[in-house]
Amino acid sequence: MDISVNGKIILAPLIKTEIGSKVEMLNNNIFNFNQIAFDEIIKKEVERLVRLRMDDFERKLSENYCFDDKLLSREEVAIKLDISLGTLDNQRKRGKLKGCAIGKSVKFRNSEVLTYIKSLKPC
The missing domain is CATH 3.90.105 (Molybdopterin biosynthesis moea protein, domain 2)
Structure with a gap:
């Protein structure tokens, strides 16, 4: 949950996720976030993590399966x-x-x- 003080957002304890751990180090600082900018930061981080997971999945899949068995x-x-x-x-x-x-x-x-x-x- 975010707590707002004088129009500034204080990052409260976050759910333990990969994204959360990146933002967690900022917990005790006060930031003046524009909601759109904050959403964009989260969106980019989620996209990056999904790409990492997909790359890892594709690598493991290609190591274990052959799709061209002619x-x-x-x-x-x-x-x-x-x-x-x-x-x-x-x-x-x-x-x-x-x-x-x-x-x-x-x-x-x-x-x-x-x-x-x-x-x-x-x-």
């Missing part, structure tokens, strides 16, 4: 990994990169290729 040819995977077809075949035979046989050709799920990339250790 089948890739050997050539496409070799280009994507910047390796030769022979190296790709060796990685598949060793079980490091899983492929699936469709007729006489071998295809790779995009999610398997991404899993393989994540499993690589940095040099």
Whole structure:
């Protein structure tokens, strides 16, 4: 609850929220706030916090799910990994990169290729 003294707003104890904690440090000071300006400050802070939460959510979602799980040819995977077809075949035979046989050709799920990339250790 805000308390007004001589047209000035004294920020009373605020609900413990992320926004509240930012404004809370101003609790014991007296400010002459224009209501529109105060609303704009709150609106911008809420938008910033929503963006942060959405960015975090999207990052976690992209780490756990693959939205593009189409089948890739050997050539496409070799280009994507910047390796030769022979190296790709060796990685598949060793079980490091899983492929699936469709007729006489071998295809790779995009999610398997991404899993393989994540499993690589940095040099």
